[in-house]
Amino acid sequence: MKVSKFGGSSLADAKQFRKVSDIIKADNSRKIVVVSAPGKRFKEDVKVTDLLINCAKTHYQSGKSDDDLELVISRYKEIAEELGLDSGIIDVIRDDLNQRLANTSITEGQYIDSLKASGEDNCAKLMAEHLRNQGLEANYISPKEAGLFLSNDYGNAHVLQQSYDNLAKLSENAGIVVFPGFFGYTPEGDLVTFSRGGSDITGSILAAAVKADLYENFTDVDCVFSVNPSLVANPKAIYELTYREMRELSYGGFSVLHAEALLPAYKEKIPVKIKNTNNPDCKGTLIVADRSPENGPVVGIASDTGFCSIYVSKYLMNREIGFGRKLLQILEEEGLSYEHTPSGIDDISVILHEEQFDSQTEEKVTNRIRTELEVDDIAVKRNIALVMIVGEGMRQSIGVAAKATRAFERANVNLDMINQGSSEVSMMFGVNANDADRAVQALYKEFFDCN
Ligand SMILES: Nc1ncnc2c1ncn2[C@@H]1O[C@H](COP(=O)(O)OP(=O)(O)O)[C@@H](O)[C@H]1O
Ligand SMILES: N[C@@H](CC(=O)OP(=O)(O)O)C(=O)O
CATH class of the missing domain: 3.40.1160.10 (Acetylglutamate kinase-like)
Structure with missing residues (x-):
């Protein structure tokens, strides 16, 4: 049937x-x-x-x-x-x-x-x-x-x-x-x-x-x-x-x-x-569920707009037990869902869908993070696009990230964020939404249209 x-x-x-x-x-x-x-x-x-x-x-x-x-x-x-x-x-x-x-x-x-x-x-x-x-x-x-x-x-x-x-x-x-x-x-x-x-x-x-x-x-x-x-x-x-x-x-x-x-x-x-x-x-x-690994490492390139990020930095964040939980709890209490949390030693960004984050919500959330978590710096960036390259073959391949960043460089697109999913079948790049189409076209040229 x-x-x-x-x-x-x-x-x-x-x-x-x-x-x-x-x-x-x-x-x-x-x-x-x-x-x-x-x-x-x-x-x-x-x-x-x-x-x-x-x-x-x-x-x-x-x-x-x-x-x-x-x-x-x-x-x-x-x-x-x-x-x-x-x-x-x-x-x-x-x-x-x-x-x-x-x-x-x-x-x-x-x-x-x-x-x-x-x-x-x-x-x-x-x-x-x-x-x-x-x-x-x-x-x-x-x-x-x-x-x-x-x-x-x-x-x-x-x-x-x-x-x-x-x-x-x-x-x-x-x-x-x-x-x-x-x-x-x-x-x-x-x-x-x-x-x-x-x-x-x-x-x-x-x-x-x-x-x-x-x-x-x-x-x-x-x-x-x-x-x-x-x-x-x-x-x-x-x-x-x-x-x-x-x-x-x-x-x-x-x-x-x-x-x-x-x-x-x-x-x-x-x-x-x-x-x-x-x-x-x-x-x-x-x-x-499974396919034969016929193509190259990357099978598809996608992009979507409508994201924003909350960037938070605090010296010795890595030593502060519960920092991440408290940060995400503030978002939970304000009824916000988040997409990704790329992080460094002393900083973390939370990527959200922009439509749920109007200026009133932004003010409330950033004030709470500033005062309750005593952060050194907080900044909100809007108009972000996420560009993704996807393929099961990426797990076994060396140099995929290098190829991708070369494409961004050729297209003169600045990268705000790089995030590789733990499954290693995708890599995600945060760029200014105005650059997203150019970035996708450059990636396509790099991975599929090399001639
Ligand atoms: N990678 C892709 N491959 C094929 N179609 C795509 C792709 N990305 C976006 N699309 C768009 O998806 C459209 C079909 O989806 P949709 O408009 O929801 O169709 P439907 O009316 O059948 O629900 C296509 O016309 C195409 O423009
Ligand atoms: N008609 C609904 C649901 C849907 O699935 O539509 P479509 O098959 O045209 O994408 C919509 O437009 O959201």
């Missing part, structure tokens, strides 16, 4: 819906289909999820959002009409949206999640209808009915363990299960979504729950490339990756797969395949 997830780009319009149904028809082991909300039809288009977020925010604050609502409905209507579906399905979608909009007695976070999730939910209803119209036995299954339970972190939920036993029963369904991605329910029954791009996570959870033979993730590129194709023209294709490499690369900015999507599949050793809805015969990228 395969679990096949189709992303927003695969569901953007009626033409894409037809490609999806052709793919499902071509292989009767595709029994569980996870769908996102319709994505962009062209470069300047707006994803249905973004339309819904606008709609929710406006309506929650002003009680009105007619234009936004009509934009969302028109996306579904266009698809339904072109596919020749019964117009009743659009009435169902309109009623559903109106019900969600009317439920203003919840917090803004809950309200936005409820509207956001309707993108996937209504798309799944539409896809099930389209598949039935094509002569297939297909049923929309709601995450509530199936028992997909998530933590109550609105907009950033995590799966709860009891979901897996509940979802295992999906494999007993006679026809094709059409399951909306991106959301589930708290044990108290409230709707909650994963972070953006989270339909990838739903697919992986379902694949793990039913112990699928394969989790297919259909998108709009032939495979995972060694670098983001918007930064380097015709980058090298990657046909095989380990879970660890893909985890590092998706964390590092390969948005083709959500950074948290691999864990469920990895735990059950379910192979994951990235495939192209627009070119389904292309073999795609297979993600597995």
